[in-house]
Amino acid sequence: MKDIELDPETESTYECFNCGTVVRASAPNACPDCGAEMRNRHTPIE
Structure with a gap:
C-alpha cells in the first residue's frame, strides 16, 4: 500500500x-x- 499525505484542511x-x-x-x-x-474512509482499518 502506498503512503499518502493527508491534509486535514482538505475535504474527504x-x-x-x-x-x-x-x-x-x-x-x-x-x-x-x-x-x-x-x-476517514480513505484510511484503511487494520
Missing part, C-alpha cells in the same frame, strides 16, 4: 463507526446524527 469522505452516516467534510469532530466517532 467520513463514515460514522456507530450509525454509518457518511459525510463529506474536513475532519469532523463527531457524527452529526448520533455524536459518535467518525473515520
Whole structure:
C-alpha cells in the first residue's frame, strides 16, 4: 500500500463507526446524527 499525505484542511469522505452516516467534510469532530466517532474512509482499518 502506498503512503499518502493527508491534509486535514482538505475535504474527504467520513463514515460514522456507530450509525454509518457518511459525510463529506474536513475532519469532523463527531457524527452529526448520533455524536459518535467518525473515520476517514480513505484510511484503511487494520
